[in-house]
Amino acid sequence: MQVRLPCRIRRVLGTINTSLTGHPSMTSVQQPTPTVFTIGHSNLELEEFLSMLAGHGIQAVCDVRSRPASFRFPQFNQDSLEVNLRDAGFKYEFLGESLGG
Numbered sequence: 001m002q003v004r005l006p007c008r009i010r011r012v013l014g015t016i017n018t019s020l021t022g023h024p025s026m027t028s029v030q031q032p033t034p035t036v037f038t039i040g041h042s043n044l045e046l047e048e049f050l051s052m053l054a055g056h057g058i059q060a061v062c063d064v065r066s067r068p069a070s071f072r073f074p075q076f077n078q079d080s081l082e083v084n085l086r087d088a089g090f091k092y093e094f095l096g097e098s099l100g101g
Contacts, residue, residue, distance in 0.1 A: 046075040050088050060091035066100025 037056060041049055053061065061081075068078035075084065078094060085092045 041070075041073065041076045043073060046084055049076075050084070050090075053090060054088075058090065060093065061085055062093045062095050062099075064095050064099040066096045068094065068096055 037058060039049075039052065044052075063078065063081065068076075068081070070076045074080060082092045082094070
């Protein structure tokens with residue numbers, strides 16, 4: 001029996017306020033920063049995973065796994081995931097060598 005674990009996308013960053021000073025023409029402005037979300041693929045089907053990304057307005061996926069492979073879920077192996085994300089209109093970046101555990 002396969003157990004489905006909940007897969008959630010969590011928001012990590014929001015917007016920040018930046019004060020520009022030093023020149024009379026510069027004023028305080030609020031600059032939006034990119035929002036970073038986290039997600040684990042859990043045991044989702046690829047279509048469910050892509051739907052969750054699209055539903056949250058995700059534009060790019062940064063893969064931070066040091067070993068981006070799954071024997072049980074081959075759709076999340078690095079090569080397959082990269083192709084499928086790009087085909088679905090998402091950007092893919094592998095950062096496992098610098099951020100992976």
